[in-house]
Amino acid sequence: xxxxxxxxxxxxxxxxxxxxxxxxxxxxxxxxxxxxxxxxxxxxxxxxxxxxxxxxxxxxxxxxxxxxxxxxxxxxxxxxxxxxxxxxxxxxxxxxxxxxxxxxxxxxxxxxxxxxxxxxxxxxxxxxxxxxxxxxxxxxxxxxxxxxxxxxxxxxxxxxxxxxxxxxxxxxxxxxxxxxxxxxxxxxxxxxxxxxxxxxxxxxxxxxxxxxxxxxxxxxxxx
Amino acid sequence: xxxxxxxxxxxxxxxxxxxxxxxxxxxxxxxxxxxxxxxxxxxxxxxxxxxxxxxxxxxxxxxxxxxxxxxxxxxxxxxxxxxxxxxxxxxxxxxxxxxxxxxxxxxxxxxxxxxxxxxxxxxxxxxxxxxxxxxxxxxxxxxxxxxxxxxxxxxxxxxxxxxxxxxxxxxxxxxxxxxxxxxxxxxxxxxxxxxxxxxxxxxxxxxxxxxxxxxxxxxxxxxxxxxxxxxxxxxxxxxxxxxxxxxxxxxxxxxxxxxxxxxxxxxxxxxxxxxxxxxxxxxxxxxxxxxxxxxxxxxxxxxxxxxxxxxxxxxxxxxxxxxxxxxxxxxxxxxxxxxxxxxxxxxxxxxxxxxxxxxxxxxxxxxxxxxxxxxxxxxxxxxxxxxxxxxxxxxxxxxxxxxxxxxxxxxxxxxxxxxxxxxxxxxxxxxxxxxxxxxxxxxxxxxxxxxxxxxxxxxxxxxxxxxxxxxxxxxxxxx
Numbered sequence: 001x002x003x004x005x006x007x008x009x010x011x012x013x014x015x016x017x018x019x020x021x022x023x024x025x026x027x028x029x030x031x032x033x034x035x036x037x038x039x040x041x042x043x044x045x046x047x048x049x050x051x052x053x054x055x056x057x058x059x060x061x062x063x064x065x066x067x068x069x070x071x072x073x074x075x076x077x078x079x080x081x082x083x084x085x086x087x088x089x090x091x092x093x094x095x096x097x098x099x100x101x102x103x104x105x106x107x108x109x110x111x112x113x114x115x116x117x118x119x120x121x122x123x124x125x126x127x128x129x130x131x132x133x134x135x136x137x138x139x140x141x142x143x144x145x146x147x148x149x150x151x152x153x154x155x156x157x158x159x160x161x162x163x164x165x166x167x168x169x170x171x172x173x174x175x176x177x178x179x180x181x182x183x184x185x186x187x188x189x190x191x192x193x194x195x196x197x198x199x200x201x202x203x204x205x206x207x208x209x210x211x212x213x214x215x216x217x218x219x220x221x222x223x
Numbered sequence: 224x225x226x227x228x229x230x231x232x233x234x235x236x237x238x239x240x241x242x243x244x245x246x247x248x249x250x251x252x253x254x255x256x257x258x259x260x261x262x263x264x265x266x267x268x269x270x271x272x273x274x275x276x277x278x279x280x281x282x283x284x285x286x287x288x289x290x291x292x293x294x295x296x297x298x299x300x301x302x303x304x305x306x307x308x309x310x311x312x313x314x315x316x317x318x319x320x321x322x323x324x325x326x327x328x329x330x331x332x333x334x335x336x337x338x339x340x341x342x343x344x345x346x347x348x349x350x351x352x353x354x355x356x357x358x359x360x361x362x363x364x365x366x367x368x369x370x371x372x373x374x375x376x377x378x379x380x381x382x383x384x385x386x387x388x389x390x391x392x393x394x395x396x397x398x399x400x401x402x403x404x405x406x407x408x409x410x411x412x413x414x415x416x417x418x419x420x421x422x423x424x425x426x427x428x429x430x431x432x433x434x435x436x437x438x439x440x441x442x443x444x445x446x447x448x449x450x451x452x453x454x455x456x457x458x459x460x461x462x463x464x465x466x467x468x469x470x471x472x473x474x475x476x477x478x479x480x481x482x483x484x485x486x487x488x489x490x491x492x493x494x495x496x497x498x499x500x501x502x503x504x505x506x507x508x509x510x511x512x513x514x515x516x517x518x519x520x521x522x523x524x525x526x527x528x529x530x531x532x533x534x535x536x537x538x539x540x541x542x543x544x545x546x547x548x549x550x551x552x553x554x555x556x557x558x559x560x561x562x563x564x565x566x567x568x569x570x571x572x573x574x575x576x577x578x579x580x581x582x583x584x585x586x587x588x589x590x591x592x593x594x595x596x597x598x599x600x601x602x603x604x605x606x607x608x609x610x611x612x613x614x615x616x617x618x619x620x621x622x623x624x625x626x627x628x629x630x631x632x633x634x635x636x637x638x639x640x641x642x643x644x645x646x647x648x649x650x651x652x653x654x655x656x657x658x659x660x661x662x663x664x665x666x667x668x669x670x671x672x673x674x675x676x677x678x679x680x681x682x683x684x685x686x687x688x689x690x691x692x693x694x695x696x697x698x699x700x701x702x
Contacts, residue, residue: 084550102532153567179568180593183600183671192571214518215525 006036033057106168130222161220170217251422321388340390345372496527544674584620586628606634625701633694639687
């Protein structure tokens, strides 16, 4: 997968490029809008990460010219402006997604995966990660054939992690997705929920599936 | 933030209108002048009409008198007494008399009359003794004459008819009117200039407070926002404007001070995580470290970063809410269901701390569900953080009239000293004695709750007793 990063802030471009390379993407970096546009037009990329505040040709203009030339490479906009108006403007100009700075790298990665996934999302009724089996319609969870009893919220939490297996989810995102709460206090209430889930899902078993990624959040994957 | 060119401030807008002073002065001058002109015209025409009327009366009196004389004393007496009488030209209105026989031949006439008032200048006399028709003309010498011609009985019972021409030299009267016209024109010209000058003076005087006020307002800048439009002795209309301006300045100053305090507090708040980030990185780089040690530094840096981001998010939320940029879409909602969601989120953490959460009551409120949850979450988080193990947190909903109602959150925590109770709503304010309860708190929780309640036009009340507990009540109006 080939990704073009158009970002004038060197450090930002560098960490995105490095992070993506380590996730087995190939990443090119362009530090201004004009060169970025030329690259985007002359080569075939799977995705373009485009900063809005660029010297010379800004992100809006790059996106506009790109779409005017009939290029429909998916574009993910990066910006410090988190206005609804700006989001709408970006999406109207043909951007595929929008991420406001400062962002967590894990979230950027998740969005890139979402855009690239294209086609139908995994909608199977039963999801398996290692020996963990989640039956969505039946609201049943088992590991190695052994039934695990979960509360509805625990089920929702495990489903979220399993659907995004391999992806690190931040505490804030988990709280937003499962409880609709965007107020975060330092007590890390999410940790308590995760601890309870692990007692049921991981503790009785040899291989652990839920892992804490320090400083970032949680991930569900076989290791 | 839009840039303002300093040279722009105080400049007249590009599409400038006529100056108020000029407009007032011109309007006033024109009005005064029209009035003056009207009065002058009325006086002049009144005088002219009166004088003309007098001339005609005099002419006909003269004719009547001569007719009677002819009738009583005959031609001879009249010719010697009246026609040839030498008046030495001393009369103010000189009169000429001519007598003709019925064939039109002149019997006698006043000296000089042939030249001043030839018979052809008169309108033909009418028979049957009706009064002659007056005619006004200017003769060759430039004198203005008024004359009438009538058939008369030549007297002495002979029954012989003749024509009597009487002419008045009204030049003097006309000169009076001419002089009058000249004086009135001069008066109008001078009067117009006087009107303009006086009007300008009045308008300047009238708009002087306006200029003074402009000067005062122009002096107001960020560095002296406490300056006010003072003076007190404004005209009533401007007094209202001055009051409104001062109130606006009050609001501006208040907002500005809040903004300034926020900026100061924010920079203070940011100093801690920034110092940690920098210090840890510097220490880590000062000598060789194991991978594990470096990992610790990075993780700690990430934690500080998250704190900073959260701080920025909360500040943005507050400023958006304050500037009214925030989308708040209240709708009828079941407050109980939302509270349960929030309790569901916090209850495991509460259990671990040994705090029981009790919840009672229900209410249908007109509120934005997401913001309601945010406010409730902030209050519950406070109730858990500033509570002692084994304590309790009581939530109760009560329904008011219509869709109004209240949420009350009471804890059995350490309480807030009375002198600090009002300050807890200030941004970043944290009660010093209890800050160890939530060492990483931003001190923005209650500010956010207050902002949310302001968006709902509701209110927040706090009631706290040290060592007993604190209860916060959110009241939602029915709208």
